[in-house]
Amino acid sequence: MSASELYIGLMSGTSLDGIDGVLADFSGSHCVVTHHASAPFAPELRAELMALNTSGTDELHRAALAGNTLSQAYAQVVQTLLEQSGLAGSSIRAIGAHGQTVRHRPQEFDGTGYTLQLGNPALLAERTGITVVADFRSRDVAAGGQGAPLVPAFHQGVFGRAGETVLVLNIGGISNLSVLGADGSVLGFDCGPGNALMDYWCQRHTGQAFDAGGAWAASGKVLPELLASLLDEPFLHKPPPKSTGRDLFNPAWLAHHLAPFAQANPADVQATLTEYTARACAISANSYKKNSKTMAVCGGGALNTHLMARLQVACPGVQVTVTDTLGLPALQVEAAAFAWLARQALHGRPGNLASVTGAAGARVLGAVYPA
Numbered sequence: 001m002s003a004s005e006l007y008i009g010l011m012s013g014t015s016l017d018g019i020d021g022v023l024a025d026f027s028g029s030h031c032v033v034t035h036h037a038s039a040p041f042a043p044e045l046r047a048e049l050m051a052l053n054t055s056g057t058d059e060l061h062r063a064a065l066a067g068n069t070l071s072q073a074y075a076q077v078v079q080t081l082l083e084q085s086g087l088a089g090s091s092i093r094a095i096g097a098h099g100q101t102v103r104h105r106p107q108e109f110d111g112t113g114y115t116l117q118l119g120n121p122a123l124l125a126e127r128t129g130i131t132v133v134a135d136f137r138s139r140d141v142a143a144g145g146q147g148a149p150l151v152p153a154f155h156q157g158v159f160g161r162a163g164e165t166v167l168v169l170n171i172g173g174i175s176n177l178s179v180l181g182a183d184g185s186v187l188g189f190d191c192g193p194g195n196a197l198m199d200y201w202c203q204r205h206t207g208q209a210f211d212a213g214g215a216w217a218a219s220g221k222v223l224p225e226l227l228a229s230l231l232d233e234p235f236l237h238k239p240p241p242k243s244t245g246r247d248l249f250n251p252a253w254l255a256h257h258l259a260p261f262a263q264a265n266p267a268d269v270q271a272t273l274t275e276y277t278a279r280a281c282a283i284s285a286n287s288y289k290k291n292s293k294t295m296a297v298c299g300g301g302a303l304n305t306h307l308m309a310r311l312q313v314a315c316p317g318v319q320v321t322v323t324d325t326l327g328l329p330a331l332q333v334e335a336a337a338f339a340w341l342a343r344q345a346l347h348g349r350p351g352n353l354a355s356v357t358g359a360a361g362a363r364v365l366g367a368v369y370p371a
């Protein structure tokens, strides 16, 4: 009997909202997601992961414990997917587990930086009895790359079209763009903030984790001087390869920009942060939209209708849509990509694209924890 081509992908990204998991079947000519489950983080885990993004006391111990808790939450999502599908764990070839990025500093220091995703893949393998592939980014960083974004190769396989350039924009906590060239070439890089700044401001002023549909932002007025100050951020104007994270776009960075606007109405700040997020993505998209008619958006930002409308205004000439229209729902894309990356690892195939990350070459990504 040939080995199963069923994989589970688990993603918990920089929005820190929770876990998305998919069960994906790769036995045909393309990836078919058969099941999707998501689980919000318990408030204590979310708070601890958020805190571990900045230095604090007793970090090693706390990071290890948070990694254990996260892996137990991952195991529950796996269990939900198995129950939904009626499959036994033995039917699954492997789990691709992203882990939680708490630091991302590639190519810093002496030129050999690091990227750190918390989690305990050994515990996940024990709890599920399924082979786990984890730590997908470190090898690319060791090869001189950014270690991110990793999804463009998967985007190319799923959304690429011969003879047409397709743009795919992921709006998670951070946003990243894939440029799937008409000639088969692939570029990709982080654009800047995704939901991270909007979520932070919304939580702080309304107590809600995010601005549903962007309704609060839509009730405010954009503050042009604040917008200009935010748009001055050098990361937005750097050429690729480039990647970023909460290491840069964090509350301290925002506080610095907000200092001259202490009296501003919070709804106007939210309107400005939403406009900023759209414009940061548009700077990237407009530089690469030549020959493309479509920009398909995935990630939770695709559900922010006000943000999507502002993005359409900021990107004239391309039709801004959601990846659902190209065959994969917006909230399933990243987790499916990590299922695919696990498969690449087990097949001994590269997961990165040197054209995207700037690594010295193609590398097999991930560490394997056999069942």
Ligand SMILES: Nc1ncnc2c1ncn2[C@@H]1O[C@H](COP(=O)(O)OP(=O)(O)OP(=O)(O)O)[C@@H](O)[C@H]1O
Binding pocket: 011, 012, 013, 014, 015, 016, 017, 020, 170, 171, 172, 173, 174, 194, 195, 199, 209, 210, 211, 212, 213, 214, 298, 299, 300, 301, 303, 304, 305, 334
């Ligand atoms: N209905 C909605 N309206 C507005 N925003 C939404 C809605 N639903 C989800 N979001 C936003 O999407 C975020 C979650 O997105 P997603 O799951 O893509 O993030 P992520 O996995 O952390 O991504 P990444 O790894 O790319 O950083 C939430 O924090 C929220 O900001």
Ligand SMILES: CC(=O)N[C@H]1[C@@H]2OC[C@@H](O2)[C@@H](O)[C@@H]1O[C@H](C)C(=O)O
Binding pocket: 013, 014, 101, 104, 115, 147, 148, 149, 150, 151, 152, 170, 172, 173, 174, 175, 176, 190, 243, 244, 245, 334
């Ligand atoms: C270091 C890290 O976790 N990067 C994430 C983050 O979230 C979005 C953006 O920044 C992207 O570069 C990446 O995630 C996606 C899944 C990627 O690697 O393609």
